[in-house]
Amino acid sequence: MKRENQKVILVTGKGGVGKSAVAASIALIEAKQGKRVLLAELGERGFFRHVFPGAGDVRPVEVTAGVDAVRWEPEACLREYLLHYLKVEKLVDLFFSNRVMRSFVGAAPGLRELALLGKITSGPRGVGPDLPYDVVVVDAYATGHFRALCMAPVGMAAAIRVGPMADQSRMMTELLKNSKNTKMVIVTLPEELPMNEADELCQFVNQELSISPAIVINRNLPMPLSKQELDSVQQKLVGRDGSMDWLQIFANYMSEQGGRQEAADQRVRGWGVQPIHLPFYFTADWPTLLREMSQDLGHKWQVG
Amino acid sequence: MASWLDSLKVVVCTGTGxxxxxTMAASIGLKAAQSGRKTLVLTVDPARRLADALGLSLRSDGVGRVNSDKYVLDAAMIDAKRIFTEFVQQASPRPEVADRLLKNRLFQQLTSTISGSQEFTSLERLLQAVESDKYDLIVLDTPPTNHAIDFLRAPERIFALFQDSVTRWFVKPSGGLIQDFFSRGTQTVLSALEAVTGKGFLTELSEFFIAAAEIQSTVAKRSIAVHRLLAQSDTGFVLVTAFDEAKLKEGLEFASELGRSGHHLRAVIINRALPDWLKPAQDKALLASGDEVLQRLVEFHGRLAEYYESREKIYLSTLGRMHEDVAFCRVPEGREAIEGISGLERVIQFL
Structure with missing residues (x-):
């Protein structure tokens, strides 16, 4: 596999919309197609350790056939980056054991995000240690923090105009913009707030990075009744005795939910994107959820 | 009835995005206000959820008052950039110092990115509100983080930047930057850094630290005050969590970490629990009513109810492991989005 052909898939969206499940499902789908996949999560504390036994380590661990999971920490990424440049481990140690540098790395504006994005894009950029995967799926940050992640190299390149770090930063932005390597997935729900965030985020990546992201509308309730049937049921239930109240309420809810799902679909189409719909899964069991979600998403993924 | 809220003067609302x-922060504020306490709710939420929920239009960092003659409930948006700027201006001994810091590109990035600055400014704003002595209760809605504990970690990183031991490396007593003052180790590190980043970076960096040194004592003072406030027994942390097992596990971790760091978790709010309209079907007779369409609806209702029930069971068994001082509140999922005071009033009954 040629390193510059590596695909990077960034999955984002409002907190709580199911980013992690969608990211993991994409990893499973790509692996099923014979690709070597890395499923990466960011930060000091992973989420996938709750899902895959052994996941959450800073080194890649195989969690299922063809998929390794890894957790990338800003500091470790920065360390790796410095080692790549300085070549001398001792010097890097010295750097990180220095109190000044440590607190600087801790709080330096955008440096943590820059280090992470540097790692995420390191494969196709050809910088740093080999990342032997065809596809890297990143369970990225939620909306606001995700913006900061994408904009970190822009800010850095503006703050320091010359030198290796400025050049690297510009390369990262270039790579993000390159649709040959980078794909962005925004996960949302058929509810107002997640849709608003998805809308803003979609505009943001359009404008700042000229990317058209894939939009996944998650947790669509499968409608047991057609619109007409629901209408007629609602009519029928009116005037029944009190014990029927709960069903009446439920019928109303289903009808409203149907409306919300339709509105979400229309709204995404309005952005010039064909939305990918995922159903609501009636399970609290992660293996079951991922199996079903990757199956459903698999059919639509090639199209999108 | 006494509530977990009564003994608190500050409530810090935490939880992942x-x-x-x-919404929960707003509800807690309304509940306290209705019980006769003058209350302020602070939020950093850029989505203006708080303003919408309370039916207010808030100018940035302006304080708005909910229209009522029965209680006092104020709400304010925290404008991170503005608070940071004002903080620097007040902490600087001379206007030139503030100017130098505010013009530094690294400082500008510090205040415009999320890494810690929102947390820092919301705590600073909280402290100001407490010191103003105008309220009986202040509720702080924390910035969204990946993990609830990040809220406490992030400002520490900013405080560390301004620490005496750090700034001293860059500054000699007369105020200038002296390379010879550095230990050999630091010199090696700095030249390595210069090779990696380019020269401009290092210049900005040292300028930043030289200016930072001048406001360092104020930062230290405020940081101690914030720590003290957060550890007080009448400052209570509230964890808001969703109907999701993994989120709940994170919540449990958060609770034990809070305890270890000397903070007090007072309540866990489980939001969007089993919706009240989804109580298991009472009327099985409907299934045999012969109406095929109705049957399909009843069956679907049963399926959804079963799903929520199974999750609730997982929840309750996990929660059994939590400390007994912690109040548990379940806020069932409503049929409609929570909007306006009436929406919040629905929530209050569960707190």
Whole structure:
């Protein structure tokens, strides 16, 4: 596999919309197609350790056939980056054991995000240690923090105009913009707030990075009744005795939910994107959820 | 009836993104206000969820008052950039110092990115509100983080930047930068850094630290005050969590970490629990009514109810492991989005 052909898939969206499940499902789908996949999560504390036994380590661990999971920490990424440049481990140690540098790395504006994005894009950029995967799926940050992640190299390149770090930063932005390597997935729900965030985020990546992201509308309730049937049921239930109240309420809810799902679909189409719909899964069991979600998403993924 | 809220003067609402933290903060504020306490709710939420929930239009960093003659409930948006700027201006001994810091590109990035600055400014704003002595209760809605504990970690990183031991490396007593003052180790590190980043970076960096040194004592003072405030027994942390097992596990971790760091978790709010309209079907007779369409609806209702029930069971068994001082509140998922005071009033009954 040629390193510059590596695909990077960034999955984002409002907190709580199911980013992690969608990211993991994409990893499973790509692996099923014979690709070597890395499923990466960011930060000091992973989420996938709750899902895959052994996941959450800073080194890649195989969690299922063809998929390794890894957790990338800003500091470790920065360390790796410095080692790549300085070549001398001792010097890097010295750097990180220095109190000044440590607190600087801790709080330096955008440096943590820059280090992470540097790692995420390191494969196709050809910088740093080999990342032997065809596809890297990143369970990225939620909306606001995700913006900061994408904009970190822009800010850095503006703050320091010359030198290796400025050049690297510009390369990262270039790579993000390159649709040959980078794909962005925004996960949302058929509810107002997640849709608003998805809308803003979609505009943001359009404008700042000229990317058209894939939009996944998650947790669509499968409608047991057609619109007409629901209408007629609602009519029928009116005037029944009190014990029927709960069903009446439920019928109303289903009808409203149907409306919300339709509105979400229309709204995404309005952005010039064909939305990918995922159903609501009636399970609290992660293996079951991922199996079903990757199956459903698999059919639509090639199209999108 | 006495509530977990009564003994508190400050409530810090924490939780990961997307769990309804802002709405819960607003509800807690309304509940306290209705019980006769003058209350302020602070939020950093850029989505203006708080303003919407309370039916207010808030100018940035302006304080708005909910229209009522029965209680006092104020709400304010925290404008991170503005608070940071004002903080620097007040902490600087001379206007030139503030100017130098505010013009530094690294400082500008510090205040415009998320890494810690929102947390820092919301705590600073909280402290100001407490010191103003105008309120009986202040509720802080924290910025969205990946993990609830990040809220406490992030400002520490900013405080560390301004620490005496750090700034001293860059500054000699007369105020200038002296390379010879550095230990050999630091010199080696600095030249390595210069090779990696380019020269401009190092210049900005040292300028930043030289200016930072001048406001360092104020930062230290405020940081101690914030720590003290957060550890007080009448400052209570509230964890808002969603109906999700993994989120709940994170919540449990958060609770034990809070305890270890000397903070007090007072309540866990489980938002969007079993919706009240989804109580298991009472009327099985409907299934045999012969109406095929109705049957399909009843069956689907049963399926959804079963799903929520199974999750609730997982929840309750996990929660059994939590400390007994912690209050548990379940806020069932409503049929409609929570909007306006009436929406919040629905929530209050569960707190």
């Amino acid at each position: 997307g769990v309804g933290k802002t």
